[in-house]
Amino acid sequence: MALAVLVFMAAMSGAGRAEDAIEQPLTGARGDAARGRAIVTNRSVGLCLLCHSGPFPEERFQGNLAPDLKGAGSRSSEGQLRLRIVDPARINPATIMPAYHQIEGLTRVAPAYRGKPILTAEQIEDVVAFLTTLKD
Numbered sequence: 857m858a859l860a861v862l863v864f865m866a867a868m869s870g871a872g873r874a875e876d877a878i879e880q881p882l883t884g885a886r887g888d889a890a891r892g893r894a895i896v897t898n899r900s901v902g903l904c905l906l907c908h909s910g911p912f913p914e915e916r917f918q919g920n921l922a923p924d925l926k927g928a929g930s931r932s933s934e935g936q937l938r939l940r941i942v943d944p945a946r947i948n949p950a951t952i953m954p955a956y957h958q959i960e961g962l963t964r965v966a967p968a969y970r971g972k973p974i975l976t977a978e979q980i981e982d983v984v985a986f987l988t989t990l991k992d
């Protein structure tokens with residue numbers, strides 16, 4: 857709900873192209889890149905490496921179902937990265953990437969997780985802060 861309000865506010869403020877980006881931090885403040893890196897590489901929190909590889913030399917097993925995250929911060933703006941993590945289906949309706957901060961309109965959610973986003977707003981901001989550092 858809070859997210860819908862934020863997206864609506866972003867759209868109304870005219871701050872950037874709201875349809876392909878969420879320009880404002882969900883928490884009102886930018887996150888911490890070091891914490892974001894820990895979330896991205898964590899096998900039980902972010903699960904990003906199930907599908908993605910990236911510049912993580914210490915991680916032995918990395919996914920190959922999705923683009924390498926190296927350079928993600930050059931390919932997309934901060935706002936585009938935020939939308940991508942919050943709700944990837946808004947960019948690609950057929951995506952296999954989970955919506956990390958969306959609780960409405962989801963199907964096949966295990967009962968324990970119903971009504972809860974995978975990542976909190978703070979965690980989303982940490983991940984976004986980290987991804988913006990991944991420049992080519």
Ligand code: HEC
Pocket residue numbers: 896902903904905906907908921922923924925926927928931932937940941944948950951952953954956983987
């Ligand atoms: C189930 C597989 C899967 C998981 C898990 C996943 N992604 Fe993705 N991701 C994809 C796919 C596939 C794409 C390619 C675009 C598309 O199909 O939507 C993608 C695209 C991206 C992109 C844009 C591509 C680029 O590098 O420019 C970013 C950034 C991204 N993912 C970050 C993440 C992060 C961060 C996580 C963990 C919090 C994550 N993804 C978890 C499958 C996944």
